[in-house]
Amino acid sequence: MLGATTGNDFQPEHHYLVGRLRQELGTYSTIGGMVTGLFRQRSGDDELRYSLAGGTDWDLRFGGNTFRFGGHLSFSHRQVNGQDAPTGLATALRLERLQGVWTYGTGLDGFDDRFNVNDVGQLRRNNLVRLWMRLGHQFNNNRPFGPFQQADAFIFSWHQRSYREGLYMGSGFFMRAGALTRGFAELELRVRGDYLWGGYDLYEARGMGPIYQPRQLSIEGEYGSDTRRSLRLEPSFELEIDEEGGRRLNTGLQVEWSALDWLDLRTELSLRQQHNLLRWASNESFARWPDGWAIGAESAAPDELTEADFTRLPSAGPLDELATRYDPYEGFADRYYVAVFGRRDTRALELSLRGTLTFSPMLSVQSFAQLLLARGRYTDPSLRLDKDTLLPFPDYPKRHEFVLNSFRVNVVLRWEYRPGSVLYLVWAHDRDAYDRADPFQPDSWYQELTFPEQLRDTFRLFPDNAFTVKLTYLIFS
Numbered sequence: 001m002l003g004a005t006t007g008n009d010f011q012p013e014h015h016y017l018v019g020r021l022r023q024e025l026g027t028y029s030t031i032g033g034m035v036t037g038l039f040r041q042r043s044g045d046d047e048l049r050y051s052l053a054g055g056t057d058w059d060l061r062f063g064g065n066t067f068r069f070g071g072h073l074s075f076s077h078r079q080v081n082g083q084d085a086p087t088g089l090a091t092a093l094r095l096e097r098l099q100g101v102w103t104y105g106t107g108l109d110g111f112d113d114r115f116n117v118n119d120v121g122q123l124r125r126n127n128l129v130r131l132w133m134r135l136g137h138q139f140n141n142n143r144p145f146g147p148f149q150q151a152d153a154f155i156f157s158w159h160q161r162s163y164r165e166g167l168y169m170g171s172g173f174f175m176r177a178g179a180l181t182r183g184f185a186e187l188e189l190r191v192r193g194d195y196l197w198g199g200y201d202l203y204e205a206r207g208m209g210p211i212y213q214p215r216q217l218s219i220e221g222e223y224g225s226d227t228r229r230s231l232r233l234e235p236s237f238e239l240e241i242d243e244e245g246g247r248r249l250n251t252g253l254q255v256e257w258s259a260l261d262w263l264d265l266r267t268e269l270s271l272r273q274q275h276n277l278l279r280w281a282s283n284e285s286f287a288r289w290p291d292g293w294a295i296g297a298e299s300a301a302p303d304e305l306t307e308a309d310f311t312r313l314p315s316a317g318p319l320d321e322l323a324t325r326y327d328p329y330e331g332f333a334d335r336y337y338v339a340v341f342g343r344r345d346t347r348a349l350e351l352s353l354r355g356t357l358t359f360s361p362m363l364s365v366q367s368f369a370q371l372l373l374a375r376g377r378y379t380d381p382s383l384r385l386d387k388d389t390l391l392p393f394p395d396y397p398k399r400h401e402f403v404l405n406s407f408r409v410n411v412v413l414r415w416e417y418r419p420g421s422v423l424y425l426v427w428a429h430d431r432d433a434y435d436r437a438d439p440f441q442p443d444s445w446y447q448e449l450t451f452p453e454q455l456r457d458t459f460r461l462f463p464d465n466a467f468t469v470k471l472t473y474l475i476f477s
Contacts, residue, residue, distance in 0.1 A: 015039040016120055028061035036120035051078045051119035055090075066099045071107075076117050088115030088126070096134075103136040103154075113164040127202070128169070130160040144182070151179035162202055167210055167387075170199025186224035193217050200387055204280050208339035210387045214242040214278070232256040246277040246343075266354040272347070274376075279344040281378045281400045285310075286319055288334040293319050295397065297440075302335035311397070311440070318383055318391035325385060341390055342378030342400060349373045349451055362416040367409070373454040374404040398439035403449065405458040407431040420474030428468070431461040 001020075007013035015038070022032035035054035055074030061067065071093040078085045089112050096105030113127035136154035139145065157173040172194035179187045193216065200210040218240035225233045234254040241247045252270035259265055285296035287310050294310035296302070313319075322338065329337045350372045357365040381396035409429040416422045 013040060018120060025060070028065045029059060031058045031060075032056065036117065038119040049078070049080045052076070053117040053119075053121065061098075066097060068094070068096045068098050068105075070094050070096075074115070074117075076115050078116065078119070086114045088112050090115045090126070101138050101141050104134060106133045107131075111163065113162075127163045128160060129163050130158055132156065132158040147181055149180045149182055149184075151177070153177035165210075167202070168199050169202070170195040170197075170213060172196055172216075184226045184228050186222070186227070188220075188222045190220040191218070192220075205339040205341075205384060206280055206283060208283055208337070208384060211280075211339075211341070211384060211390075212388050214244040214246070216240060216242045218248075230258040242277070244276075244278060246275065248272075248274045248277065262358045264356045268350075268352045270348075270350045272350075274344060274346040276343045276345065278341060279378075281340045281342040281344075281381065282398075284338055284340050284398075285329070286336045286338060288319070288323060288336075292316065299439075301337055302329040302332055313395070313397065315395045317393045317395050318385075322383060322385055322391060339384040340393075340396065341382050341384060343380045344376060344378050346374065346376035348375075348404075363414070365411065365413050367411045369409045370407070371455075371458070372404065372406040373451055373458065375402065375449060375454070377401040399437055399441060400439065401437045403433075403435045403454065405431070405433045405435075405454055405461065407458050407461075418474075420472075422470075422472050424468070424470040426466075426468040426470070428464075428466040430464045431458055432464075433458075433461050 002016075002018045004016045005012045005014065006016075017035070017037040019035045020032065021034070022030055024030050033054065033056045035052070037053075038049070038051040040049045053074065053076040055072055057070075057072035059068065059070045062069075072091065074090045076088045076090075090110060092107065092109045094105060094107030096107075097103050109128070109130045109132070111123075111126040111128050115123070115126045117123050134154060134156040137152065139148075139151040139153070142150050142152070144150065153176065155173060155175045157171070159171040160169045161167060162169055172192065173196075175191045177189045181187070195213045195215050198215070199213050201213050202210050204213075205211050218238060220236070220238040222234060222236040225231075232255070234256070236250075236252045236254075238250040239247070240249075250270060250272045252268065254268040255266065257265045282299040283301075284299055285302045285305055287294045287296075287302070287307075289312075293313045293316050295313055296305045297309050297311050298305070319336075323336065326336055326338070329335045350370070352368070352370045355367045357367075359365075378400040380392070381394070381398075382390035382392050385391050407429075408431075409427070411427045413425040414422060415424075
């Protein structure tokens with residue numbers, strides 16, 4: 001059980017609770033329960049809020065630990081300003097074979113749209129029902145054969161829908177094969193297919209409704225040289241294509257070098273490119289004036305803009321058609337809030353360096369440096385009419401282009417000056433900028449920008465430096 005109280009200016013405003021109970025059943029099986037809670041009352045206002053979540057989980061083994069029946073049943077309940085939110089429920093059920101040359105399993109995961117444990121936990125997605133199956137195999141009963149010491153493979157497939165709308169969210173598969181050669185080199189191949197029979201993404205439009213997704217297929221490969229050597233190379237690649245002409249290519253190289261007994265170095269270089277991917281660009285406000293259409297100068301909801309914040313459009317494009325089938329924004333008769341999509345092209349270069357310098361078991365220095373340069377743009381703009389339809393808008397007046405420059409360094413000195421007592425000295429250095437072009441500028445600077453120019457601009461940024469000291473002293477040992 002863990003409890004914690006925090007607050008600004010030493011005022012106890014937030015109270016947290018986590019409790020966990022777990023009981024072994026026989027040799028391998030377990031059953032348990034968990035509860036989390038948050039109680040918050042801010043000083044100076046009337047907000048009173050609590051959040052409770054909990055559930056039970058089980059892991060039941062049988063057949064000499066060969067088979068497993070596991071899962072959980074969970075709930076969440078939240079309150080803000082005295083208004084109760086409906087209770088959310090979630091469950092997971094799975095039946096699996098864990099041992100043997102062939103392993104397999106199937107399961108069902110379900111999260112309703114009200115289930116939320118993020119006050120004292122983490123949940124990436126709710127409103128989801130997913131059925132999955134997997135099949136795995138160890139070649140030659142996991143014994144050496146041919147040029148390999150061992151090799152295995154598995155395939156995982158899924159079918160998922162949204163809980164609230166019952167909307168089909170796609171089916172797909174993921175297949176992995178890996179091997180260790182007699183020379184202790186590692187090989188891995190991964191293939192993934194998604195939205196094989198179509199499907200929709202609930203979140204790509206950023207709250208403006210679902211949008212269809214094209215079929216996607218990707219292939220990835222990695223090679224790692226002899227794990228016994230002091231110098232090790234790990235090249236990798238990934239290629240993804242979709243049925244509408246989008247593609248993504250990532251290449252990388254990782255180098256690990258145990259230069260000396262007291263010095264380890266690692267560097268990783270990756271290049272990533274995306275071309276012609278259909279992606280959300282922005283949510284825009286459009287106003288229908290007596291003499292034509294106008295667009296919000298900023299990408300904001302209609303109720304956040306005045307009439308002076310709109311810029312006249314040279315042509316209506318698809319807006320007249322959209323207005324006949326699209327409901328006006330709440331509170332307005334002539335303003336519309338629409339998701340804009342485009343074909344996104346991006347390029348990124350990332351270089352990272354890690355090093356560990358060990359003077360003794362008690363004294364070491366670790367360092368990390370990362371350089372990231374990225375830029376992107378959108379072309380072929382279109383407006384979301386419904387979940388299946390995008391209306392081309394060639395006269396859309398805004399450009400969506402961005403540039404990201406980042407350079408970060410962290411250095412940590414650790415000194416255990418007596419058993420259990422440690423001194424940390426930390427230096428953090430950061431140069432970071434995310435630039436978006438003026439959306440109404442007539443000319444594009446995206447095409448003319450080069451990586452050397454981005455690198456120069458990065459080191460012209462004014463840095464942020466932070467120094468931190470942490471000292472712990474063990475009183476009883």
